[in-house]
Amino acid sequence: DVKxxxxxxxxxxxxxEKVFLECVQDMDHENMFWYRQDPGLGLRLIYxxxxxxxxxxxxxxxxxxxxxxxxxxxxxxxESASTNQTSMYLCASNRVDNQPQHFGDGTRLSIL
Amino acid sequence: AQSVTQLGSHVSVSEGAxxxxxxxxxxxxxxxxxxxxxxxxxxxxxxxxxxxxxxxxKGINGFEAEFxxxxxxxxxxxxxxxxxxxxxxxxxxxxFNAGGTSYGKLTFGQGTILTVHP
Numbered sequence: 185d186v187k188x189x190x191x192x193x194x195x196x197x198x199x200x201e202k203v204f205l206e207c208v209q210d211m212d213h214e215n216m217f218w219y220r221q222d223p224g225l226g227l228r229l230i231y232x233x234x235x236x237x238x239x240x241x242x243x244x245x246x247x248x249x250x251x252x253x254x255x256x257x258x259x260x261x262x263e264s265a266s267t268n269q270t271s272m273y274l275c276a277s278n279r280v281d282n283q284p285q286h287f288g289d290g291t292r293l294s295i296l
Numbered sequence: 297a298q299s300v301t302q303l304g305s306h307v308s309v310s311e312g313a314x315x316x317x318x319x320x321x322x323x324x325x326x327x328x329x330x331x332x333x334x335x336x337x338x339x340x341x342x343x344x345x346x347x348x349x350x351x352x353x354k355g356i357n358g359f360e361a362e363f364x365x366x367x368x369x370x371x372x373x374x375x376x377x378x379x380x381x382x383x384x385x386x387x388x389x390x391x392f393n394a395g396g397t398s399y400g401k402l403t404f405g406q407g408t409i410l411t412v413h414p
Contacts, residue, residue, distance in 0.1 A: 188339070215400035224305070226386065226406040227340075234399040274339055278400040282328045282390070283345040285402060287339035 187211070190275050190288035203262040205291050207275030214279055215288075216258035218242075218250060221272040221290070229258055233258055265295045298323045298389045302405035310413050315359075315374040316406050319387035322368060328390035329370045330402065331361055333381045344383075346370065357381070382412045 191206035209216065214223055215234050219242075226288040229242030231250040239250050247269060251259045258277075272292050276285040303318040321327060328347045332340040344355025351363040357380075361372045370387060384407045391401040 211301065217401070224406065227404040231414075232399060232401060240399070276340075279354070280400065283400065284330055284342045284345050285340075285400065287332075287341070289339045291336075 188275055188286050188288040189275055189293050190258075190273075192291050193289060195287075195291055195293045197262075197265050197293070199264075199266055199295055201262075201265045201295075203265050203293070203295075205260040205262075205273055205293070207258045207260070207277075207288055208256050209258075209277040209286070210256065211277070211279075211286075212255065213277040214255075215277060215285075216252065217276045217285065218258065218260045219274045219276065220244070220269075221274055227274065230260065267295050269293065270295045298327070298391050298403045300387050300389050300403055300405035301407050302385075302387055304408055305406060306409045308411040308413065311341050311379055312376050314412065315372070315377045315381065316384050317372040317410065319370045319372065319385075319389070319405060320368055321370060321389045322394075323389055325396065329361075329363060330388040331355065331359070331370070331372050332386045332388065333357075333383045334386065335408075340386060343372070350384075363391045367400065377410075377412045379412050379414065382410055384409045 188209045217232040218230045233239045233252040249261045275288045278285045330345045331343040346363045354360045387405040388402040391403045392398045
């Protein structure tokens, strides 16, 4: 079974802090994704990566950056956390276009 | 660009009743379609997928969905609801750019919360 592991289930940070969310997948998938999920808004794509060191902006990249130095690891970075970034963050991965994405359990991030 | 509309943000059924969750999509190319389920405080789990071939797709937990190209629909059904089916359900369509590449991207609907009453 594919396993996507997010480093924290719950995280509390303060405004202005630099925040790192880590995601690791164990199935050698090419593609990795970061979403945020808010009630009534569904899943919104922040960034995705289709290869090591390759990244593309999603629908809501403002205030975020990403890093993919190794194929199995995809990091989401909040450069200077703000309260409007309080949300559930989901990481996912897949291999090719017609294959489903596999999701981690999510990180519920609170910015105080 | 692709889009997904899930009709009804909340659906409530009685245990044993038919479950019908509606999904309509728009896509400029033949779509890949997916249904996911999310239980509280968990990530999304794949229920079923349509890529090519048979238009009636069976998934886990007794769910199935039918791809209807003429109606641009991919509705999710289950003949008899169980209490354990209470969750949020997401429909998703493959998201291709103008060059025909998706990099595995999906566009998700807004989600439908299913409540099952005893």
